Amino acid sequence: MKLNGIIFDFNGTMFQDSHLHEQAWIDMIQKYSPGNGLTETEILTNVHGRTNDKILRHFVSSELTDEEVQKLSLEKEEHYRKLCLNKPEQLVLTDGLIEVLDDLKERKLPLTIATATIKENVDFYFDTFALDRWFDPDKVVFDDGSFPGKPEPDIFLHAARKLGVPPEECLVIEDAYSGLRAANTANIGMIIAIDPFFKNRETFQKENLCKDGVITDFHGFTQRLFAEQA
Incomplete structure (x- = not known):
């Protein structure tokens, strides 16, 4: 070609940073959908590469409004960025x-x-x-x-x-x-x-x-x- x-x-x-995103999602899902564990297969197929709205509606609730998705999405990403900044040696x-x-x-x-x-x-x-x-x-x-x-x-x-x-x-x-x-x-x-x-x-x-x-x-x-x- x-x-x-x-x-x-x-x-x-x-x-x-895949492990940092995974941790942020695990923390969020446990917070808003207790007991909903993430398997390796679910992480592969339903987390990495997916947009936040799809992840949230899949793991938290399919009934989330757009406003709720936006709020939770921003919360997750703020948590993720804090995880990044807590490990500056990994920011490469x-x-x-x-x-x-x-x-x-x-x-x-x-x-x-x-x-x-x-x-x-x-x-x-x-x-x-x-x-x-x-x-x-x-x-x-x-x-x-x-x-x-x-x-x-x-x-x-x-x-x-x-x-x-x-x-x-x-x-x-x-x-x-x-x-x-x-x-x-x-x-x-x-x-x-x-x-x-x-x-x-x-x-x-x-x-x-x-x-x-x-x-x-x-x-x-x-x-x-x-x-x-x-």
Whole structure:
């Protein structure tokens, strides 16, 4: 395929914070739906990559109003950011990613972020990681309530449009089951999964969700990527 744009997921891809999101969700669900435990399968299929409204209505109550969802969503994300700030040593981008982003910037390859999180978190990430070194915040796609979340394809279709690149000429890098399903449905040309802790690759590969492979980090990523493009 001809590669003309790269779309990064953020949580669990660029920033290894899955455990912090899991903890925040466990705390929230236990607070508002006591006794509703989260299994590994539920975390894989119904938490990571999903928008907050879907998670809350799945685990807390399907009868939540939009106003209740908004309030609980903001509460969860504030709790999550506090968990992040309580572990400053973990506030680092995924191994090898800074070098990859510098390389992509030098190559002038269009790139953006497509994330299921909300704007308050996106602003936190731009401030914390100085993401404006590589990304235009106006081209970042996040959960603003205007389109269905993963596993629907809309988030990646929006991101491709913001890059001005057809989906079939884009690469998506994702860690979440729902996100990989969305990328496949969006007809993304190249899909790579990241699985740093060897937790999900068997599921990803069994369901053929990451047709272009699985990585554990970003060391040597662009060298391999562009060697394959040559």
